[in-house]
Amino acid sequence: GDSVTQMEGPVTLSEEAFLTINCTYTATGYPSLFWYVQYPGEGLQLLLKATKADDKGSNKGFEATYRKETTSFHLEKGSVQVSDSAVYFCALSDRGYSTLTFGKGTMLLVSP
Amino acid sequence: NAGVTQTPKFQVLKTGQSMTLQCAQDMNHNSMYWYRQDPGMGLRLIYYSASEGTTDKGEVPNGYNVSRLNKREFSLRLESAAPSQTSVYFCASPNKDTQYFGPGTRLTVL
Numbered sequence: 001g002d003s004v005t006q007m008e009g010p011v012t013l014s015e016e017a018f019l020t021i022n023c024t025y026t027a028t029g030y031p032s033l034f035w036y037v038q039y040p041g042e043g044l045q046l047l048l049k050a051t052k053a054d055d056k057g058s059n060k061g062f063e064a065t066y067r068k069e070t071t072s073f074h075l076e077k078g079s080v081q082v083s084d085s086a087v088y089f090c091a092l093s094d095r096g097y098s099t100l101t102f103g104k105g106t107m108l109l110v111s112p
Numbered sequence: 113n114a115g116v117t118q119t120p121k122f123q124v125l126k127t128g129q130s131m132t133l134q135c136a137q138d139m140n141h142n143s144m145y146w147y148r149q150d151p152g153m154g155l156r157l158i159y160y161s162a163s164e165g166t167t168d169k170g171e172v173p174n175g176y177n178v179s180r181l182n183k184r185e186f187s188l189r190l191e192s193a194a195p196s197q198t199s200v201y202f203c204a205s206p207n208k209d210t211q212y213f214g215p216g217t218r219l220t221v222l
Contacts, residue, residue: 042215043214044202046211093209
């Protein structure tokens, strides 16, 4: 079945550091890939997405590129801020956009 | 436009008690979902409703029942709560390629 594997956290960074959160996936078809973010005490929000190989999703300074050859969708940001502290979830959907398979989440803690 | 709303925000139950978690969306979406979130487990799908009048089991349906009351509302019921059901419960409603999540209900079963 489908699965998503994310690097374990927490990831702790200083403000303005470079961020990478690794995500790899296993799927039978050609899935769409997503990053969701959960701020403390809130529900999940879509951060970015990519629907086919070599697509790059981007939003709020975050980027991720759909790499079919390595089955990866790593999240990157060039300069993190304290306000980026949250839990980040990688997810995929290969049965229509409604049904998502989530990774376990990676907590990011950014200190001033 | 409130999006997806959930009640209550917090709840403490004793083992064996029952309760219903409420979810409503005002986005006129057809589908609605219930997930649970546990530490180190990500989100797991409990039940979903693809349209008004239909419901289907997800990955972890045991111990739960659902009702799609109308297009707006989708409730999750625990008939006899168990400590293993201590979790954060999220309702979600997708549109095209985006899932819209509610703020969650934090449930503790003692």
